[in-house]
Amino acid sequence: MDYLAGLNEAQKAAVINTEGPTMVIAGAGSGKTRVLTFRIAHMLQKGVDPFNILSLTFTNKAAKEMKERISKIVGGNEARNLWMGTFHSIFARILRSEAEKLHYPSNFTIYDSADSKSLIKDILKQLGLDDKSYKPSLVLNRISSAKNNLISAQAYLNNVTIQSEDRQMGKPKIGEVYKLYEQRCFRAGAMDFDDLLFKTNILLRDFPEVLHKYQHRFKYILVDEYQDTNYSQYLIVKKLAAVNENICVVGDDAQSIYAFRGANIQNILNFEKDYPDLKTFKLEQNYRSTKNIVNAANSAIKNNKEQLDKEVWTANDEGTKIRVSHTLTDNEEGRMVANSIFETKLNNQARNEDFAILYRTNAQSRSMEEGLRKQDIPYKIYGGLSFYQRKEIKDLLAYCRLVINPSDEEAIKRVINYPTRGIGKTTIDRILFAASEQDTSLWNIIKQIKTTNVGVSAAVQNKVMDFAVMINNFSKMVDKLSAYDLASNIAQSTGILKEHFSDKTPEGIARYDNVQELLNGIKEFCEDKPEGDTSLRTLDLYMQDIALLTDIDNENEDDRDKVSLMTIHAAKGLEFPYVYLVGLEENLFPSQMSLNSRSDLEEERRLFYVAITRAEKQVNISYASSRYKWGNLISCEPSRFIEEIDEKYLEYDMPPQRVGKSSTGFGRTTEIENRPTPQAGKKTMIYTKKKQDPRPSATIIPPRKKMVKVTDNIPDDPSFTTLANNIEIGFRVQHLRFGKGEITALEGTPPNVKATILFDQIGEKQLLLKFAKLKIIK
Numbered sequence: 091m092d093y094l095a096g097l098n099e100a101q102k103a104a105v106i107n108t109e110g111p112t113m114v115i116a117g118a119g120s121g122k123t124r125v126l127t128f129r130i131a132h133m134l135q136k137g138v139d140p141f142n143i144l145s146l147t148f149t150n151k152a153a154k155e156m157k158e159r160i161s162k163i164v165g166g167n168e169a170r171n172l173w174m175g176t177f178h179s180i181f182a183r184i185l186r187s188e189a190e191k192l193h194y195p196s197n198f199t200i201y202d203s204a205d206s207k208s209l210i211k212d213i214l215k216q217l218g219l220d221d222k223s224y225k226p227s228l229v230l231n232r233i234s235s236a237k238n239n240l241i242s243a244q245a246y247l248n249n250v251t252i253q254s255e256d257r258q259m260g261k262p263k264i265g266e267v268y269k270l271y272e273q274r275c276f277r278a279g280a281m282d283f284d285d286l287l288f289k290t291n292i293l294l295r296d297f298p299e300v301l302h303k304y305q306h307r308f309k310y311i312l313v314d315e316y317q318d319t320n321y322s323q324y325l326i327v328k329k330l331a332a333v334n335e336n337i338c339v340v341g342d343d344a345q346s347i348y349a350f351r352g353a354n355i356q357n358i359l360n361f362e363k364d365y366p367d368l369k370t371f372k373l374e375q376n377y378r379s380t381k382n383i384v385n386a387a388n389s390a391i392k393n394n395k396e397q398l399d400k401e402v403w404t405a406n407d408e409g410t411k412i413r414v415s416h417t418l419t420d421n422e423e424g425r426m427v428a429n430s431i432f433e434t435k436l437n438n439q440a441r442n443e444d445f446a447i448l449y450r451t452n453a454q455s456r457s458m459e460e461g462l463r464k465q466d467i468p469y470k471i472y473g474g475l476s477f478y479q480r481k482e483i484k485d486l487l488a489y490c491r492l493v494i495n496p497s498d499e500e501a502i503k504r505v506i507n508y509p510t511r512g513i514g515k516t517t518i519d520r521i522l523f524a525a526s527e528q529d530t531s532l533w534n535i536i537k538q539i540k541t542t543n544v545g546v547s548a549a550v551q552n553k554v555m556d557f558a559v560m561i562n563n564f565s566k567m568v569d570k571l572s573a574y575d576l577a578s579n580i581a582q583s584t585g586i587l588k589e590h591f592s593d594k595t596p597e598g599i600a601r602y603d604n605v606q607e608l609l610n611g612i613k614e615f616c617e618d619k620p621e622g623d624t625s626l627r628t629l630d631l632y633m634q635d636i637a638l639l640t641d642i643d644n645e646n647e648d649d650r651d652k653v654s655l656m657t658i659h660a661a662k663g664l665e666f667p668y669v670y671l672v673g674l675e676e677n678l679f680p681s682q683m684s685l686n687s688r689s690d691l692e693e694e695r696r697l698f699y700v701a702i703t704r705a706e707k708q709v710n711i712s713y714a715s716s717r718y719k720w721g722n723l724i725s726c727e728p729s730r731f732i733e734e735i736d737e738k739y740l741e742y743d744m745p746p747q748r749v750g751k752s753s754t755g756f757g758r759t760t761e762i763e764n765r766p767t768p769q770a771g772k773k774t775m776i777y778t779k780k781k782q783d784p785r786p787s788a789t790i791i792p793p794r795k796k797m798v799k800v801t802d803n804i805p806d807d808p809s810f811t812t813l814a815n816n817i818e819i820g821f822r823v824q825h826l827r828f829g830k831g832e833i834t835a836l837e838g839t840p841p842n843v844k845a846t847i848l849f850d851q852i853g854e855k856q857l858l859l860k861f862a863k864l865k866i867i868k
């Protein structure tokens with residue numbers, strides 16, 4: 091039991107008390123997640139079967155890391171049998187095995203929010219509603235919050251209060267949209283994110299034998315980040331725990347930041363009522379951060395009226411004060427942050443991965459990226475347009491979805507005429523109309539296009555039929571081919587690869603690379619199985635695996651040692667030695683929307699608390715006095731949150747005095763004013779500019795150096811092969827797409843040797859030799 095030595099007394103008490111209801115509500119960095127991890131390890135040591143433990147985490151990555159940690163403590167590979175993951179991924183898995191009870195296919199599709207919005211647009215059109223007044227995102231929000239409160243479409247229509255709310259908003263038809271939305275999802279064999287929880291609740295409510303089964307399976311239930319659960323999640327946990335009551339939740343009310351998505355702080359308070367025998371544990375010592383950081387965070391959160399009383403202290407060093415910097419523009423802020431990272435790396439021998447830049451909104455990443463690129467600092471952005479949200483990736487995945495579940499209507503709409511095959515918009519509208527008229531699925535109409543009168547010409551009918559036959563042929567191969575073989579086959583025979591291959595613009599090349607990257611990912615999935623396992627890893631398994639991946643989960647080897655850029659929301663639970671918190675301006679952070687009510691403002695302040703407490707050694711806060719917003723240059727005031735931190739933990743950076751050409755290269759700095767800083771008594775310099783900054787709005791330039799994994803699918807020229815390891819620096823080689831070049835560096839050990847090649851035409855690229863098809867030339 092020497093692992094228990096890595097815990098303080100309070101943590102140890104929470105770990106060994108494995109039976110009965112337990113709650114740990116404690117401040118950031120006090121070891122809540124560590125307690126959960128050790129508690130599970132402890133249970134396994136005591137002989138609890140891992141199949142009987144359900145542990146719900148905030149990201150799948152957190153689950154993976156926890157499993158690895160547990161494996162290290164207990165040894166062996168029992169930890170892989172734990173039920174551990176996000177609410178969505180765990181209950182999607184359970185819904186698949188129980189799907190037929192809800193009359194869903196077990197291979198149901200999971201619609202992402204883009205699919206949901208596209209479906210809502212369709213429905214608005216069908217109902218003759220204007221999508222300007224019925225904004226799809228607003229309609230989706232209403233539906234989502236109804237589902238999270240377990241209100242079905244029919245209940246929504248019957249609910250007098252909701253109906254009057256919608257009428258007051260001038261949107262009385264949302265209920266009708268919800269009703270059709272529900273029907274269309276069902277018809278398509280699809281569930282959206284909220285359905286995964288909503289339908290689980292229905293399953294547990296309407297099928298006592300199912301509830302009984304899982305109540306007995308999950309003898310122990312653990313939930314991390316409990317403060318951010320919504321009602322639907324709360325109820326699932328409550329039902330499943332009702333028999334054994336071995337339930338342990340950990341969280342921090344000061345870090346509740348998802349109320350806008352229905353998270354309910356009430357769940358913590360309810361917990362005490364639900365389990366009168368509850369044991370609560372207090373953790374007060376922070377192990378993550380320096381004294382300055384802990385104290386600064388405490389002083390900020392004190393401004394919130396609504397919070398549970400708790401102390402957080404640390405025995406760690408004093409550390410440096412929180413540095414506050416001010417720049418003229420957001421671009422300058424990006425450069426300042428990049429320069430500071432560069433210096434800190436040099437001075438403290440820090441690695442790129444030790445740094446995180448956190449912002450309130452994804453749009454702020456642009457100026458940070460530009461700064462980092464200029465300094466040649468590698469970085470990785472989480473969120474924003476994630477890999478799986480890119481058009482070229484969604485297109486290929488839509489084919490894969492369709493092959494698994496031909497009823498998937500959003501997938502059909504996406505690819506029926508992509509790549510172009512002469513099935514126009516009118517035809518698609520007629521097929522949609524016919525499906526509604528006959529109350530059947532799009533796929534049924536498509537399959538029977540020759541015998542159903544949808545009003546299209548014989549020539550178009552043939553094209554639609556060809557499409558149906560193609561999809562059908564792929565479907566027949568699902569059980570026979572590996573996911574990789576089938577997906578490559580789809581990418582080729584549909585013409586997707588060819589389309590990107592023939593586009594030689596930088597964007598076209600990037601799209602081609604992305605599709606290859608996806609195929610490589612599928613290949614890895616197929617090969618990732620225990621030794622001796624000869625089973626086929628098929629496409630349906632792959633699609634289940636990726637359906638709920640978030641960006642944070644989707645890290646690969648190339649992403650190590652990079653600066654992380656993400657929103658504060660995404661940074662929950664994570665820690666980094668150095669944190670840059672940017673854009674600390676009124677109306678941005680706190681956001682404009684939050685200024686109307688105390689509770690919204692308090693949520694923003696909790697977000698601020700989360701941000702500061704991610705840091706181990708140093709926090710840098712910055713704000714700009716002007717930035718582009720919706721195409722206009724606006725001037726900004728420093729955020730009230732800076733002022734709220736006790737002054738003794740802050741250190742203000744004076745901007746360098748410069749007169750003449752400003753560092754942005756545009757406009758001239760002609761006056762320097764003395765203005766009071768947010769801290770009374772201190773002064774800082776603020777530049778005022780005469781001319782407007784004529785910068786172009788966001789342009790995304792692809793990173794200069796990219797690690798490309800290439801598996802050449804086309805064209806097939808046998809003289810190009812993967813050159814195992816018989817290759818040396820200085821060799822001239824030829825690559826099918828990139829042309830001729832010279833090997834300038836080789837790194838890594840076989841089979842993961844990475845070659846840097848200076849191509850004559852396109853410059854330097856790094857390729858993994860196990861994937862790249864090359865030939866040696868004279």
Ligand SMILES: Nc1ncnc2c1ncn2[C@@H]1O[C@H](COP(=O)(O)OP(=O)(O)OP(=O)(O)O)[C@@H](O)[C@H]1O
Binds near residue numbers: 345376664
């Ligand atoms: N007793 C301990 N001894 C050494 N290190 C510890 C101890 N307890 C926690 N830590 C370390 O402190 C850091 C914070 O712990 P952890 O992430 O579990 O905190 P948390 O309460 O879950 O934080 P958050 O509220 O941000 O989710 C981790 O690096 C963890 O390994």
Ligand SMILES: [Mg+2]
Binds near residue numbers: 122123
């Ligand atoms: Mg945690």
